[in-house]
Amino acid sequence: xxxxxxxxxxxxxxxxxxxxxxxxxxxxxxxxxxxxxxxxxxxxxxxxxxxxxxxxxxxxxxxxxxxxxxxxxxxxxxxxxxxxxxxxxxxxxxxxxxxxxxxxxxxxxxxxxxxxxxxxxxxxxxxxxxxxxxxxxxxxxxxxxxxxxxxxxxxxxxxxxxxxxxxxxxxxxxxxxxxxxxxxxxxxxxxxxxxxxxxxxxxxxxxxxxxxxxxxxxxxxxxxxxxxxxxxxxxxxxxxxxxxxxxxxxxxxxxxxxxxxxxxxxxxxxxxxxxxxxxxxxxxxxxxxxxxxxxxxxxxxxxxxxxxxxxxxxxxxxxxxxxxxxxxxxxxxxxxxxxxxxxxxxxxxxxxxxxxxxxxxxxxxxxxxxxxxxxxxxxxxxxxxxxxxxxxxxxxxxxxxxxxxxxxxxxxxxxxxxxxxxxxxxxxxxxxxxxxxxxxxxxxxxxxxxxxxxxxxxxxxxxxxxxxxxxxxxxxxxxxxxxxxxxxxxxxxxxxxxxxxxxxxxxxxxxxxxxxxxxxxxxxxxxxxxxxxxxxxxxxxxxxxxxxxxxxxxxxxxxxxxxxxxxxxxxxxxxxxxxxxxxxxxxxxx
Numbered sequence: 001x002x003x004x005x006x007x008x009x010x011x012x013x014x015x016x017x018x019x020x021x022x023x024x025x026x027x028x029x030x031x032x033x034x035x036x037x038x039x040x041x042x043x044x045x046x047x048x049x050x051x052x053x054x055x056x057x058x059x060x061x062x063x064x065x066x067x068x069x070x071x072x073x074x075x076x077x078x079x080x081x082x083x084x085x086x087x088x089x090x091x092x093x094x095x096x097x098x099x100x101x102x103x104x105x106x107x108x109x110x111x112x113x114x115x116x117x118x119x120x121x122x123x124x125x126x127x128x129x130x131x132x133x134x135x136x137x138x139x140x141x142x143x144x145x146x147x148x149x150x151x152x153x154x155x156x157x158x159x160x161x162x163x164x165x166x167x168x169x170x171x172x173x174x175x176x177x178x179x180x181x182x183x184x185x186x187x188x189x190x191x192x193x194x195x196x197x198x199x200x201x202x203x204x205x206x207x208x209x210x211x212x213x214x215x216x217x218x219x220x221x222x223x224x225x226x227x228x229x230x231x232x233x234x235x236x237x238x239x240x241x242x243x244x245x246x247x248x249x250x251x252x253x254x255x256x257x258x259x260x261x262x263x264x265x266x267x268x269x270x271x272x273x274x275x276x277x278x279x280x281x282x283x284x285x286x287x288x289x290x291x292x293x294x295x296x297x298x299x300x301x302x303x304x305x306x307x308x309x310x311x312x313x314x315x316x317x318x319x320x321x322x323x324x325x326x327x328x329x330x331x332x333x334x335x336x337x338x339x340x341x342x343x344x345x346x347x348x349x350x351x352x353x354x355x356x357x358x359x360x361x362x363x364x365x366x367x368x369x370x371x372x373x374x375x376x377x378x379x380x381x382x383x384x385x386x387x388x389x390x391x392x393x394x395x396x397x398x399x400x401x402x403x404x405x406x407x408x409x410x411x412x413x414x415x416x417x418x419x420x421x422x423x424x425x426x427x428x429x430x431x432x433x434x435x436x437x438x439x440x441x442x443x444x445x446x447x448x449x450x451x452x453x454x455x456x457x458x459x460x461x462x463x464x465x466x467x468x469x470x471x472x473x474x475x476x477x478x479x480x481x482x483x484x485x486x487x488x489x490x491x492x493x494x495x496x497x498x499x500x501x502x503x504x505x506x507x508x509x510x511x512x513x514x515x516x517x518x519x520x521x522x523x524x525x526x527x528x529x530x531x532x533x534x535x536x537x538x539x540x541x542x543x544x545x546x547x548x549x550x551x552x553x554x555x556x557x558x559x560x561x562x563x564x565x566x567x568x569x570x571x572x573x574x575x576x577x578x579x580x581x582x583x584x585x586x587x588x589x590x
């Protein structure tokens with residue numbers, strides 16, 4: 001057996017084994033010790049020169065790295081079987097980059113075998129292949145909650161935020177477990193590698209803050225009793241003491257006893273940078289990455305984002321100031337005398353370092369959304385919306401929008417930020433709302449623009465009129481897909497319940513991975529609005545892992561501006577670089 005290139009490292013050399021005087025099954029069964037191809041080629045140079053030539057020809061014919069079974073009988077080479085070679089993520093990146101450099105294949109063909117999953121595996125630490133099934137089989141699964149923020153990590157179990165920070169300062173990697181988190185735990189959540197709670201759902205404080213911080217999180221572990229005062233986590237008669245090691249999977253919601261073997265994220269990979277630059281040239285798209293802290297800004301821009309997006313509530317939550325906003329609103333009764341000067345000052349304070357970190361890069365800020373499905377508990381929605389029903393409509397409280405605009409104007413001025421800054425309001429569905437926002441922006445003394453986030457079919461179908469009054473319009477694809485299916489948007493970020501639902505054949509499109517056909521007409525209307533209103537940029541906001549199928553659909557409809565989660569910037573660059581191949585004209589792409 002021979003691979004046309006090394007499937008482990010991607011090195012451009014033949015890689016395989018040869019057993020003289022044996023059969024193929026002797027090689028694969030392990031009943032004999034074969035020779036490495038390099039060793040055998042020295043003994044039979046003419047034969048292996050011919051094999052090398054045939055490997056090169058076949059690689060050019062198939063446009064891919066190949067796994068070839070061959071035999072030699074009476075001095076003659078026979079090729080028995082050829083198939084595409086399985087390869088590690090590192091090898092996939094190296095091979096594709098070499099294909100482009102060698103100019104033997106088009107950039108489009110070179111990119112084809114590389115997947116977004118390859119890049120995610122390179123970038124993120126995760127459990128080694130087979131580690132989780134082995135842990136389950138060994139009885140190490142403690143409990144399963146709700147996977148609220150993806151990622152797989154191991155660390156020392158700590159049950160108190162202050163102790164978590166102390167252990168981190170001493171060099172430990174920590175998993176913070178709490179009965180339920182609150183803003184007083186924020187410093188421990190920031191310090192920890194992952195978060196676990198006994199109660200709460202996908203919209204709880206822990207879940208929302210963990211997603212904003214980009215940390216793995218499991219919530220709602222109802223079988224677990226977490227007792228910080230006793231320093232223990234108990235599930236039935238099993239007890240894990242503070243200081244023991246646990247592992248969590250923020251997608252499946254599983255919590256394991258002990259450390260699971262991890263794959264280390266690759267160091268800076270020049271081949272990946274080269275390949276993604278080629279993808280950028282092929283796709284011609286602008287990709288912005290979601291951030292919540294100044295440190296996130298530098299990381300996301302380093303990953304190749306052309307700008308960043310964030311939200312006022314996320315930045316307030318991760319800086320520990322969200323309760324100030326809620327308390328300020330609840331402490332007042334009269335809209336006519338509402339004093340939001342403190343909120344304006346807090347927004348200026350927390351956004352100044354973020355805008356400074358962005359330098360000249362574009363910064364899109366989503367206004368506070370008190371009816372967000374994914375932040376019900378964190379935002380105290382029931383109490384606030386009862387107190388101020390005006391907050392349930394986009395322009396219901398102009399004073400709060402003015403405070404956010406003014407805070408951003410001050411932050412931009414103090415930070416010296418030289419790029420574009422805008423405040424975009426969610427759930428806009430009518431051009432008159434957009435016009436009211438535009439008038440509010442004219443009252444703000446500064447260069448902060450205004451925009452809108454479309455979350456309803458009505459807003460999308462009226463996007464042409466909304467675009468006339470806006471500097472930027474974002475359509476939230478996940479929220480729109482959820483609206484078409486009538487399910488909560490947060491369910492499109494989790495395995496349950498849709499994995500089982502799709503497996504049972506109850507819906508014919510998995511909205512996490514493909515655009516449902518019922519949405520195509522709406523998206524086409526938005527694309528037409530974008531073409532007719534070039535002054536207003538119209539982009540797509542994608543949450544969670546970027547699906548190559550969704551990327552190709554949106555690209556084909558005509559969109560070229562996208563906002564993604566911070567750790568999805570590189571996978572998205574690849575996905576949109578491959579997207580032109582789905583178009584009829586892609587055959588002519590070099």
